Amino acid sequence: xxxxxxxxxxxxxxxxTDPGTPHAAVLPAPGTQSxxxxxxxxxxxxxxxxxxxxxxxxxxxAAVERRVHAVRSLLESDRIALVRTDxxxxxxxxxxRQLRQLAGCEFSAGVLASAARLLAHYIYAGAVLGSVxxxxxxxxxxxxxxxxxxPGAHFAVLAGPTPQITRVGNGETPLxxxxxxxxxxxxxxxxxxxxxTTTLVPRWRIQGAALETPxxxxxxxxxxxxxxxxxxxxxxxxSVLYQLVSSVRRETCHWCAMDLIGDRCGFCGSPLxxxxxxxxxxxxxxxAERAAAAGERAVTAGGHQTRALGAGTHPPGVLGAGAEAxxxxxxxxxxxxxxxxxxxxxxxxxxxxxxxxxxxxxxxxxxxxxxxxxxxxLRPxxxxxxxxxxxx
Numbered sequence: 366x367x368x369x370x371x372x373x374x375x376x377x378x379x380x381x382t383d384p385g386t387p388h389a390a391v392l393p394a395p396g397t398q399s400x401x402x403x404x405x406x407x408x409x410x411x412x413x414x415x416x417x418x419x420x421x422x423x424x425x426x427a428a429v430e431r432r433v434h435a436v437r438s439l440l441e442s443d444r445i446a447l448v449r450t451d452x453x454x455x456x457x458x459x460x461x462r463q464l465r466q467l468a469g470c471e472f473s474a475g476v477l478a479s480a481a482r483l484l485a486h487y488i489y490a491g492a493v494l495g496s497v498x499x500x501x502x503x504x505x506x507x508x509x510x511x512x513x514x515x516p517g518a519h520f521a522v523l524a525g526p527t528p529q530i531t532r533v534g535n536g537e538t539p540l541x542x543x544x545x546x547x548x549x550x551x552x553x554x555x556x557x558x559x560x561x562t563t564t565l566v567p568r569w570r571i572q573g574a575a576l577e578t579p580x581x582x583x584x585x586x587x588x589x590x591x592x593x594x595x596x597x598x599x600x601x602x603x604s605v606l607y608q609l610v611s612s613v614r615r616e617t618c619h620w621c622a623m624d625l626i627g628d629r630c631g632f633c634g635s636p637l638x639x640x641x642x643x644x645x646x647x648x649x650x651x652x653a654e655r656a657a658a659a660g661e662r663a664v665t666a667g668g669h670q671t672r673a674l675g676a677g678t679h680p681p682g683v684l685g686a687g688a689e690a691x692x693x694x695x696x697x698x699x700x701x702x703x704x705x706x707x708x709x710x711x712x713x714x715x716x717x718x719x720x721x722x723x724x725x726x727x728x729x730x731x732x733x734x735x736x737x738x739x740x741x742x743l744r745p746x747x748x749x750x751x752x753x754x755x756x757x
Contacts, residue, residue: 456490478631
């Protein structure tokens, strides 16, 4: 049974790339739908799909997130995942469409929910702005603030994966673009500029012509101005996305038992325990070989091999298994940790007791059997010692 991808705003729903791309369920805003109606809609989605992954931007009103938490609590269901993203509106819409594409594959709901963080690192989202004076979601230097008051000043801003701001014009600093083949999606606001198509497309080696879509309603509020042209470069081919996600080692959440990739469960938010991360050199080499092989097999629609999936290209802190090389020593121990059977300098040999010490499990004279139990331990109903039982 496929996993349902739900969104908290209609702005996050882009036209499908092919007829096989599943649709997204739009959850009405809290002000337009009662809580009972929201619960009933979620029940229908769960009955039809089994699991629901809700994508909600961090820029959405707090009431939207509270409504999702309330619905999940009232249903007492652990099959609803709330995925937050810091991407701007157009980039978040691209992420939702990629999740919709992958929902048609055999990936489990847990893998889809945790894959959102991985996919976001391969979406280059930004905008060309007429002013950065009210931009507060990307770090803006004092010089950029002052230059924004100059007549006709335009700024190219990259929100992710690495924030960057440069003034458009002669001697501009190029934006750090992707090192793999992508497509470019544009959403035009009130700013009249062709900079994304004339400068960004050849500089980033965009495949084909740039595509256009209506500007999301939340974009002017996110960027702080309506004079903008928003853009997002992304991996368009489903086969590349499939290889990207499938090349990552899968783990099992120790709390809710859902499948996950990376270092955090997408359903319960529980971090991956250190003990379950294989950090030995063999595990790292095997993960790198899988990623490299996946990158060689991944081919875009234009026939060019992408370099996004080679060994070592996954962003740090996202993959978990095999990605934190050098943090743990051989056998999964921290540097300087003692190996099996090793003793610290000056430690007593096994079985040796200090002068006056009591053997393990011994109790001081006159103590009750329960005095040896730690705080919060369950006490037996009777303090009488229990000897071996003799069968008749």
